Amino acid sequence: MSFYSERILPHLTNFACSASPNRKQREKIVPLAAGDVLEIGFGSGLNLPFYDTRKVRKVWGLEPSEGMRRKARPMVDATRLDVELIDLPGESIPLESGSVDTVLVTYTLCSIADAIAALEGMRRVLKPGGRLLFCEHGIAPDRNVRRWQNRLNSPWRLVSGGCNMNRDIPDLITHGGFRITSDERMYIPGAKVLSYNYWGTAEAL
Ligand SMILES: C[S@@+](CC[C@H](N)C(=O)[O-])C[C@H]1O[C@@H](n2cnc3c(N)ncnc32)[C@H](O)[C@@H]1O
Numbered sequence: 001m002s003f004y005s006e007r008i009l010p011h012l013t014n015f016a017c018s019a020s021p022n023r024k025q026r027e028k029i030v031p032l033a034a035g036d037v038l039e040i041g042f043g044s045g046l047n048l049p050f051y052d053t054r055k056v057r058k059v060w061g062l063e064p065s066e067g068m069r070r071k072a073r074p075m076v077d078a079t080r081l082d083v084e085l086i087d088l089p090g091e092s093i094p095l096e097s098g099s100v101d102t103v104l105v106t107y108t109l110c111s112i113a114d115a116i117a118a119l120e121g122m123r124r125v126l127k128p129g130g131r132l133l134f135c136e137h138g139i140a141p142d143r144n145v146r147r148w149q150n151r152l153n154s155p156w157r158l159v160s161g162g163c164n165m166n167r168d169i170p171d172l173i174t175h176g177g178f179r180i181t182s183d184e185r186m187y188i189p190g191a192k193v194l195s196y197n198y199w200g201t202a203e204a205l
Contacts, residue, residue, distance in 0.1 A: 005065070005067065005161055006065065006066060006067035007067060009065075009067065009160075009161050010044065010065065010068045010071040011071070013044070013068070013160075013161065014043070014071050017043060017046055017107060019190065021188040021189045022107070022188070023046075024188070025106075025135050025188060025197055025199060026046065026050045026106065027050055028135070028184075028199060029104075029106065029133050029134070029135045029200075030047045030050035030051055030104065030106070030133070031050055031051065031052045032102075032131070032133050032201065033051055033052070033055070033059075033104050033133060034052075034055040034101055034102055035056065035057055035100070035101025035102060035130075036058050036060075036100045036101050036102070037051070037056055037057075037058065037059045037060070037100065037101065037102045037103075037104055038059075038093070038095060038100045038102070038103045038104070038122070038125060039059055039060065039061045039062065039103075039104045039105070039106075040090045040093075040103065040104070040105045040108055040112075040118065041062070041063060041090060041105060041106075041108025041111065041112070042061030042062060042063035042068070042069075042072060042085065043063060043071075043072065043107075043108070044068055044072045045061065045071075045072035045075030045076055045079075045083075046075070047106060048076070048078075048079045048081065048083070049079075051079075051081055053080055053081060056081060057082070058081075058082045058083075058084070059082070059084070060083075060084050060085075060086055060095065061076075061085045061086065062085075062086040062088055062089075062090060062093065063085060063086070064087065064088060064089040064090075065161075066087070069085055069087065072085065089112070089113075089118075090105075090108070090112045090115075090121065090122075091112065091114050091117045091121065092121070093118075093121040093122065093124070093125055095125045096125070097124050097125060098124075098126070098128065099125055099127065100125050100126060100127065100130060101126075101127055101130050101131075102131055102132075102133060103122040103125065103126060103130070103131075103132045103133070104132075104134075105122070105133070105134050105135075105136070106134070106135045106136070107135065107136060107137060108136070109136045109167065109172060109173075110136060110137060110138065110164050110165070111160075111161065111162050113162065115167070115172050115176070116172065116175055116176050119172065119173060119176020119177065119178065120176055120177055122176070123176065123177040123178060123204040123205075129203075130204070131181075131202070132173070132178055132201065132202040132203070132204075133201055134169070134173065134198070134199060134200060134201075134202065135197065135198070136167075136169045136197070136198050136199070137165070137169075137197055137198075138165075138166070138167045138168060138196060138197075138198055139165075139166050139167060139168045139169075139196070140187070140192060140193070140196040141185075141196070142192075145192045145193060145196070148192075148193050149165045149166040150166055152165060152193060153165050153166050165194055169198040170183060170198060173202050177204060177205050178202035178203065178204055178205060179202060179203055179205050180201070180202045181201050181202060181203055182200035182201040183198070183200045184198070184199050184200055185198045
């Protein structure tokens with residue numbers, strides 16, 4: 001891990017992900033989590049204040065970056081929730097099959113190298129009737145914005161720690177073995193290439 005990815009990027013990512021439009025998106029999706037929750041790409045713990053503590057029993061926060069886990073520590077220490085961090089990538093979920101009620105993934109499917117493998121793992125660990133909750137940015141509907149997303153994707157990946165601006169989020173979720181049960185999308189305020197949001201719920205097929 002480079003000095004940039006472990007010491008600088010966590011601060012930049014935390015700053016970008018703390019923006020007010022993203023907070024409003026978190027408010028829409030995180031309170032739906034219930035029971036035993038697995039959060040993939042826990043980052044700096046920005047979803048923690050939005051969990052409904054009356055409904056959630058435990059949160060496993062899977063986060064492969066040590067720098068991000070370090071950044072998350074004050075949030076974890078401040079919450080009343082029972083949180084356990086897991087030092088692994090989304091492609092290697094260590095939990096038992098059929099063991100969680102909710103999988104939450106926010107602004108992370110863009111960065112997981114093998115997103116389909118990660119989604120298959122999320123499907124594996126969900127209990128029957130469990131739900132995937134997602135809120136992600138991805139490919140925009142407008143041709144001009146898409147063109148810029150495709151042009152800028154490679155340099156953006158280099159500076160952002162592997163984030164892709166042009167992933168088709170519903171397509172990924174479907175190919176990962178889920179049926180999307182609630183599907184909302186819109187531009188949130190911000191640079192158009194990074195602000196087309198997809199959020200909703202999905203169930204394992
Ligand atoms: C843009 S941040 C979002 C963090 C958090 N989910 C949020 O909403 O604020 C993307 C996160 O994905 C993590 N990440 C990168 N590759 C990953 C992988 N293969 N599996 C799980 N998380 C990964 C990064 O370390 C980073 O914390």
